[in-house]
Amino acid sequence: MKRRSLLLIAAGAASAAALPALAGLPQVEVFKTPQCGCCTDWVEHLKAAGFPVKVTVVEDTAPVRKRHGIPDKLGSCHTGVVAGYAVEGHVPAADVKRLLAMKPVAAGLSVPGMPAGSPGMEMGGRQDPYQVLLVDKAGRTMVFASYPRT
Template identity: 50%
Template sequence: MLPTACGGPPKVEARRDRTCGCCGGWVEHLRAEGFEVDDKVVDAVGPHRQALGTPSDLISCHAGKVGRYALEGHVPAAAIRRLLKEKPEGVAGLSVPEMPVGVPGMEMPGSPPSTYDVVAFGRNGAGGRGCASAAWKSCERALHRPRLQHAASRRVATPRLAGRAGHGL
């Protein structure tokens, strides 16, 4: 991975509840993918979500921030990289709503990964599940299908953007 603006790997600030066990798996996924993660266990995640402007219909189990973008739930490293590379106008963050099986941190041995959405949202939650940028319109409720492969030969779900032929995350 190339250094972010010559400042090293992208840094994710993660905020998670002390009672949640799956969030640590997401943090480890990001670290394995080359992200630096400031992992904070907090008493309440809600105030962090509010400060980030995360829409209430996109809430999952933990919140985060990378650069100027909010992250909610088990957003895969590939989607974060795409966000940081493309910097789509009007997009304030990404969410994987709820907790689908197979997303980073929610892998369950013996259970096939789910199909899940990575949803872009606008500033101050504008548009809820809608995407604020025409350039990212395809990600608005983008269907992701898991592919299996990992550099460490672990079985993990890696999303691929479906819809536009030949266009992946």
């Protein structure tokens, strides 16, 4: 009986240790238009990665993007806001987590357009190459991550 109790305690401790990692992720507020389905798929991608998500439906995401320092030329179909950063378009959740861990002085991340194969834009086996851009507060960019064609 002692061995069984010890195993149950160990299992409980392991589960409890995993909870702070999930509970520690900040909420992402996603601004999307009512007619966009791929935005909903991106929200599900974030939730699957452990992010709590709040969806706010707006008629136009451009004002949100502008308010958070993302130039229109870097726009996509939805804008997320997390921990003071903008997350524009179909940015992989792993890159959002890396941004939050690095805490750079920046406006946020962007995947301009809607590249096939990015999270929320899955199209069977099609994977177009794309880059996740780090956007500084002046609107300049540098490559944060690259995803090649597969």
